[in-house]
Amino acid sequence: MVAPVGSRSDSQLIARAVRDLVRRTRFPVAFGGLARDDAIHVSAIAGARTRSLDGLIVHAGRGLGGRAFVERRPRLALDYRSARGITHDYDGPVLGEGIATLIAVPIVVGERARAVVYCGSWSAAPIGDSVAAPAFRIADEIATELRVQDEVDRRLRAAAPVAEASTPLTTAARETLRESYAELRSIAATVQDAGVRERLERLERRLAALSSDRDASLELEVRLSPREIDVLACAALGSTNAEIGAALGLKDATVKSYLQSAMAKLDVSTRHAAVLKARRAGLLP
Incomplete structure (x- = not known):
């Protein structure tokens, strides 16, 4: 024991x-x-x-x-x-x-x-x-x-080699990275410990920076809230509002509100366009 x-x-x-x-x-x-x-x-x-x-x-x-x-x-x-x-x-x-x-x-x-x-x-x-x-x-x-914390540590260990990789990501690796990013965001939403949240945020930034879709010339004048990024990260995986709500512990109407707010800030009319623009800005992997 x-x-x-x-x-x-x-x-x-x-x-x-x-x-x-x-x-x-x-x-x-x-x-x-x-x-x-x-x-x-x-x-x-x-x-x-x-x-x-x-x-x-x-x-x-x-x-x-x-x-x-x-x-x-x-x-x-x-x-x-x-x-x-x-x-x-x-x-x-x-x-x-x-x-x-x-x-x-x-x-x-x-x-x-x-x-x-x-x-x-x-x-x-x-x-x-x-x-x-x-x-x-x-x-x-x-x-x-x-x-x-155990789950966070497990995912940190699993994601670290990907985050350190210098070679271009395959399609499969990119999808795995995006899934890990979305799951880390959902875990972070439940964490109260400031030290664990800080570790998660550092890893999330590293994962998001790996996106080859990023356009260095795209500077956003607005900032998305943590919850808006959480919702977009799940939407990027093709999740429905109900599935996003279940993952993040939110009501469907709340998910819809966050999506609409993110789309308005990004000046786009669909969630797909919001995901693409967030990726070009380096907000999502």
Whole structure:
């Protein structure tokens, strides 16, 4: 159950999750970390009154978080000091912070726990569904972002050789590039992490610049919005308004509005003409 070392973006997601746990739940203290070498390395802490939790490493199967990590499901200790069913390897850090009630929630992506986040209180208290639900939602949100990042990384690796190629693209390679560009745009629309979005934007610019249709003399006096480019990128693949809406999470009427706005800015009357002009301007591959 060895997990890979987390990236800087992964660590930032965990830090955000920990801050959200304090902000969106009734628990005053939260902490968490990514899985590495069959252990959880706590890297983010919020609301703590001491430094007792600093540098905590929780091994698989040990303590409350270690069980949550192995079992891939939340674990709760209403009275941590006397809790049965867990080892008490980490009583020093946990009780040193004065935590009485503690819940550990794994962040599961696919079949693997990628991280564990904790939230706790300094007095023993019953934990109902309404109290625990926000913590579960936060864990699900982070799991979704990690899945998106995994897909982004996969596509970055797949597209990088194409983006670095100096030889003319074949028709098949060009279509593959355009499909990858459109899919990256749709993925980027769901990403909240600024670092991941920046990486996507850099790759998108590289992919768009590869178009041999670009006319260096064509300077547009208007700028298309990110959403207008998203819609045009999908339209360039021959997608219908309904298909574009499904890919980008937009209503048909919204897709139509973006297309009309893009056509007006580009001073053309059809989506096909809009795609061609956007390619000549280097906005699309």
